[in-house]
Amino acid sequence: MAKNASSSKPVAVRQRGVTMSDVAKHAGVSRTAVSFVLSNRENASISEETRARIAEAVQALGYRPNAGARALASQRSDWYGIVTEIVTAPFAVDIIKGAQDQAWLDRRFLLIAPSDQADALGPNQGMEDAATEKLLEQRVEGLLYAATYHRGVHVPESANEVPTVLINCFDADGRLPSIVPDERAGGRVAVERLLQAGHRRIGVINLDPDIPAAVGRVAGAREALADAGLELDPELVVAGYATADGGYDAACQILDRYPAKERPTALFCLNDRMAMGAYDAIKERGLAIPGDIAVIGFDNQELIAAYLRPKLTTVALPFEKMGALGVQTLAALTAGQPITADQQLVDCPLLERSSV
Amino acid sequence: MAKNASSSKPVAVRQRGVTMSDVAKHAGVSRTAVSFVLSNRENASISEETRARIAEAVQALGYRPNAGARALASQRSDWYGIVTEIVTAPFAVDIIKGAQDQAWLDRRFLLIAPSDQADALGPNQGMEDAATEKLLEQRVEGLLYAATYHRGVHVPESANEVPTVLINCFDADGRLPSIVPDERAGGRVAVERLLQAGHRRIGVINLDPDIPAAVGRVAGAREALADAGLELDPELVVAGYATADGGYDAACQILDRYPAKERPTALFCLNDRMAMGAYDAIKERGLAIPGDIAVIGFDNQELIAAYLRPKLTTVALPFEKMGALGVQTLAALTAGQPITADQQLVDCPLLERSSV
DNA sequence: GCGGGGTAGTAACTCGCGTTACCTTCAGGC
DNA sequence: GCCTGAAGGTAACGCGAGTTACTACCCCGC
Numbered sequence: 001m002a003k004n005a006s007s008s009k010p011v012a013v014r015q016r017g018v019t020m021s022d023v024a025k026h027a028g029v030s031r032t033a034v035s036f037v038l039s040n041r042e043n044a045s046i047s048e049e050t051r052a053r054i055a056e057a058v059q060a061l062g063y064r065p066n067a068g069a070r071a072l073a074s075q076r077s078d079w080y081g082i083v084t085e086i087v088t089a090p091f092a093v094d095i096i097k098g099a100q101d102q103a104w105l106d107r108r109f110l111l112i113a114p115s116d117q118a119d120a121l122g123p124n125q126g127m128e129d130a131a132t133e134k135l136l137e138q139r140v141e142g143l144l145y146a147a148t149y150h151r152g153v154h155v156p157e158s159a160n161e162v163p164t165v166l167i168n169c170f171d172a173d174g175r176l177p178s179i180v181p182d183e184r185a186g187g188r189v190a191v192e193r194l195l196q197a198g199h200r201r202i203g204v205i206n207l208d209p210d211i212p213a214a215v216g217r218v219a220g221a222r223e224a225l226a227d228a229g230l231e232l233d234p235e236l237v238v239a240g241y242a243t244a245d246g247g248y249d250a251a252c253q254i255l256d257r258y259p260a261k262e263r264p265t266a267l268f269c270l271n272d273r274m275a276m277g278a279y280d281a282i283k284e285r286g287l288a289i290p291g292d293i294a295v296i297g298f299d300n301q302e303l304i305a306a307y308l309r310p311k312l313t314t315v316a317l318p319f320e321k322m323g324a325l326g327v328q329t330l331a332a333l334t335a336g337q338p339i340t341a342d343q344q345l346v347d348c349p350l351l352e353r354s355s356v
Numbered sequence: 357m358a359k360n361a362s363s364s365k366p367v368a369v370r371q372r373g374v375t376m377s378d379v380a381k382h383a384g385v386s387r388t389a390v391s392f393v394l395s396n397r398e399n400a401s402i403s404e405e406t407r408a409r410i411a412e413a414v415q416a417l418g419y420r421p422n423a424g425a426r427a428l429a430s431q432r433s434d435w436y437g438i439v440t441e442i443v444t445a446p447f448a449v450d451i452i453k454g455a456q457d458q459a460w461l462d463r464r465f466l467l468i469a470p471s472d473q474a475d476a477l478g479p480n481q482g483m484e485d486a487a488t489e490k491l492l493e494q495r496v497e498g499l500l501y502a503a504t505y506h507r508g509v510h511v512p513e514s515a516n517e518v519p520t521v522l523i524n525c526f527d528a529d530g531r532l533p534s535i536v537p538d539e540r541a542g543g544r545v546a547v548e549r550l551l552q553a554g555h556r557r558i559g560v561i562n563l564d565p566d567i568p569a570a571v572g573r574v575a576g577a578r579e580a581l582a583d584a585g586l587e588l589d590p591e592l593v594v595a596g597y598a599t600a601d602g603g604y605d606a607a608c609q610i611l612d613r614y615p616a617k618e619r620p621t622a623l624f625c626l627n628d629r630m631a632m633g634a635y636d637a638i639k640e641r642g643l644a645i646p647g648d649i650a651v652i653g654f655d656n657q658e659l660i661a662a663y664l665r666p667k668l669t670t671v672a673l674p675f676e677k678m679g680a681l682g683v684q685t686l687a688a689l690t691a692g693q694p695i696t697a698d699q700q701l702v703d704c705p706l707l708e709r710s711s712v
Numbered sequence: 713g714c715g716g717g718g719t720a721g722t723a724a725c726t727c728g729c730g731t732t733a734c735c736t737t738c739a740g741g742c
Numbered sequence: 743g744c745c746t747g748a749a750g751g752t753a754a755c756g757c758g759a760g761t762t763a764c765t766a767c768c769c770c771g772c
Binding site: 017019020021031032038068069070071072073074075 | 728729730731
């Protein structure tokens with residue numbers, strides 16, 4: 001509207017809008033020359049002197065390229081999109097951080113589109129579809145889908161139009177490359193640590209046994225025990241809600257079931273929140289951590305693990321690395337490289353603190 | 357490159373790229389007509405029948421507008437940018453959530469640019485400047501700066517080119533509108549709650565006394581006491597590191613300094629992490645919460661406050677609302693409305709749980 | 713039968729930039 | 743004296759839309 005103000009005041013010409021043409025005029029060359037210099041085309045023949053003049057003009061005028069126009073003309077956008085419920089439920093926010101950092105390194109922009117967790121990545125995906133659509137309107141060159149917790153998801157149809165990578169979740173139909181934590185190895189490393197500390201009788205505070213995290217972690221625990229010639233006593237595996245209260249209840253059950261001599265000397269809690277509750281149960285009974293009962297967690301939720309007293313030894317979910325890997329994988333895909341693996345497992349490192 | 361494949365295979369015409377012209381052709385009208393219909397111009401005269409034909413063509417072809425082209429032509433982008441260290445240090449991630457949600461409601465896109473906390477919003481702002489510059493290249497119509505904790509900041513020069521709003525921080529030079537929590541009212545409400553529960557002798561576990569959060573919250577506490585005819589006993593105010601350990605140490609000092617009779621019956625912890633440590637100190641001494649000692653926190657870090665046992669009564673930092681308000685303020689500014697207030701204070705509501 | 717005024721729609725220009733094709737100048741070789 | 747080739751550029755088109763100015767048609771009243 002109102003290019004030359006027929007309205008009232010003769011406002012300053014136009015605050016924004018130093019274009020390449022302006023730079024060209026200032027430098028006394030053609031716009032094409034400016035374009036060549038700015039996009040650093042080696043094969044174009046522009047004398048050093050002209051280059052310098054142009055650079056000086058850019059400086060003088062405070063020229064700033066218009067990313068949209070550039071994308072339009074060059075038919076590429078330098079943007080990836082990520083649609084995620086993490087913004088809503090920030091448990092796994094480090095995925096975004098990892099992805100952002102990697103994108104930034106690659107000189108790319110990450111458009112973050114939120115999705116409600118309510119219907120997120122599930123069968124009825126109102127917001128999902130809208131978000132995906134919006135991102136495609138921005139002409140993103142690739143899509144990431146990230147979930148707060150490891151699970152199977154359904155991705156909107158339109159995601160098929162550009163390369164797509166799943167982070168911390170996997171495609172129920174198995175079509176899309178995905179990046180997930182190596183839960184099994186994580187469970188193994190946790191129990192190995194307890195075994196190494198001399199514990200033979202180990203209680204497990206389990207999540208909902210059906211979710212991928214639980215399946216993997218328990219399987220890993222079983223493997224570690226088997227390697228030591230031990231078996232996982234089903235009686236010592238107690239499931240509970242994935243909260244501090246759930247952990248408290250489960251820990252009480254395990255601790256109170258046996259006389260002191262037969263009581264497990266260590267608890268493997270499948271997440272840190274439950275470990276937080278287990279701490280309470282243990283302390284209430286006058287037992288010391290790790291003296292009487294060692295505790296090991298999972299997830300490495302800093303706010304809990306680093307602040308519990310004693311600090312909680314736990315297995316970290318490699319969120320940040322997963323985010324970065326997601327962007328890298330996407331970069332490979334958009335560059336036309338074939339997918340190396342359908343599902344990439346990322347290591348869950350053990351973080352030693354003071355509870356074992 | 358390679359528009360019509362001189363390379364090898366005659367690939368499908370072009371996966372992406374149904375344009376308005378295609379739609380127009382399919383509907384048997386001019387591109388202009390399509391544009392008019394899609395942008396819903398009421399004054400344009402297009403018959404209902406033609407409108408329907410166009411809508412049908414859009415459907416049939418799966419047309420998706422090109423946001424970049426639209427922005428270029430219309431000279432407006434529908435984008436706001438937010439540069440923030442929150443991605444790096446996700447303490448205040450709800451600011452992003454609030455801003456995202458509000459932006460989404462307003463049909464706008466929020467470009468999130470990360471900034472290292474190391475030099476974030478401080479005097480030497482490498483990443484800051486780069487992020488701001490990148491956002492301006494995208495032609496964002498407004499900028500938000502968000503900090504993880506309430507403090508004064510310096511904003512890059514170039515931010516002056518578009519409307520700018522600060523969230524959870526304020527401009528050291530006082531030029532930019534900002535949105536910050538009402539720390540003072542928060543401190544007041546916390547102590548009022550303790551007074552109402554009958555406590556007269558209240559210990560305060562303080563942060564670094566110089567930061568805005570501490571100044572405000574303590575001032576508010578003092579006010580509440582004054583209203584009740586009491587004074588804040590300087591001996592009962594102990595500062596510590598803003599961690600669980602810091603809270604533990606401070607709580608020990610306060611609790612051990614007096615014989616049981618003179619001991620404070622309530623602790624106001626200026627953040628939840630310190631409250632977490634205070635819990636330990638109290639429990640260690642065989643005291644009950646809230647029976648012997650009531651505890652009230654600040655910040656409402658869900659992961660702590662909702663999972664401590666007993667659950668922590670605390671004052672919430674209204675991050676989400678601040679984010680939303682930031683976007684709203686920006687919307688007002690970009691719409692040309694004058695700024696109503698330099699600094700908007702947002703209420704910190706009391707969250708009753710079980711520790712008082 | 714002619715002007716006026718609405719209705720329905722289109723041609724053409726623009727936004728800022730990438731890119732291809734072409735043009736000029738000058739030096740060197742035969 | 744003519745041709746060739748490189749250096750140093752420029753004109754012009756296209757990307758996908760928004761927007762303005764203008765045309766063509768029809769109905770109505772006088």
